Amino acid sequence: NAGVTQTPKFRVLKTGQSMTLLCAQDMNHEYMYWYRQDPGMGLRLIHYSVGEGTTAKGEVPDGYNVSRLKKQNFLLGLESAAPSQTSVYFCASSRPRQNRNQPQHFGDGTRLSIL
Amino acid sequence: QQPVQSPQAVILREGEDAVINCSSSKALYSVHWYRQKHGEAPVFLMILLKGGEQKGHDKISASFNEKKQQSSLYLTASQLSYSGTYFCGTEVDSGYSTLTFGKGTMLLVSP
Numbered sequence: 001n002a003g004v005t006q007t008p009k010f011r012v013l014k015t016g017q018s019m020t021l022l023c024a025q026d027m028n029h030e031y032m033y034w035y036r037q038d039p040g041m042g043l044r045l046i047h048y049s050v051g052e053g054t055t056a057k058g059e060v061p062d063g064y065n066v067s068r069l070k071k072q073n074f075l076l077g078l079e080s081a082a083p084s085q086t087s088v089y090f091c092a093s094s095r096p097r098q099n100r101n102q103p104q105h106f107g108d109g110t111r112l113s114i115l
Numbered sequence: 116q117q118p119v120q121s122p123q124a125v126i127l128r129e130g131e132d133a134v135i136n137c138s139s140s141k142a143l144y145s146v147h148w149y150r151q152k153h154g155e156a157p158v159f160l161m162i163l164l165k166g167g168e169q170k171g172h173d174k175i176s177a178s179f180n181e182k183k184q185q186s187s188l189y190l191t192a193s194q195l196s197y198s199g200t201y202f203c204g205t206e207v208d209s210g211y212s213t214l215t216f217g218k219g220t221m222l223l224v225s226p
Contacts, residue, residue: 033213035216040218041218042117042202042216042217042218042219043157043202043204043216044216045213045214045215048213058213059215090156090157102162103147103159103162104147104159104204104214105159106156106157106158107156108155108156109156
């Protein structure tokens with residue numbers, strides 16, 4: 001059971017470069033989320049998706065774009081990386097809230113450093 | 116607006132008890148609790164739904180006071196494996212289930 005898989009696990013970028021983080025889940029979950037985690041800040045929601053072809057902004061969306069072309073995949077893009085985007089990025093997935101008691105399942109994270 | 120967790124950090128000896136609180140200024144639909152060990156992903160512990168229910172999982176239990184919009188996580192007879200950072204995630208009563216996480220409470224259990 002893979003659950004939620006994130007690639008890559010580590011990446012170092014130079015300021016201004018672009019990259020895409022991939023999240024894949026095999027649990028047939030409708031909802032998917034991208035968070036960033038910075039020291040002392042907890043997990044902050046960047047973007048989320050409630051189904052294939054839909055995306056919405058979270059708490060800290062600036063500088064990021066997302067796409068959900070397939071139900072199982074959720075991509076996070078950085079068009080022009082900035083040092084402030086150095087962080088650990090977590091992807092999560094869940095069933096809809098209508099199914100009560102549904103937790104979010106997290107991937108192992110992507111550690112991104114921007115120089 | 117992030118929920119407020121207290122305390123920020125707790126140091127315990129094995130076998131001692133701890134309480135971690137999570138307070139929100141908004142009316143909540145649910146409160147989720149997760150534990151994260153250093154360098155790992157957050158792991159789900161339990162969900163509390165509005166209605167003031169209490170849940171238990173082994174020696175870890177939680178309550179949700181709907182009137183106060185506050186949840187508490189109780190760790191009894193702590194074990195070394197309980198060490199980590201505990202996060203509460205709160206969900207307001209809207210159409211989609213997005214969570215807003217607190218800044219976390221770091222728990223260290225020593226032998």
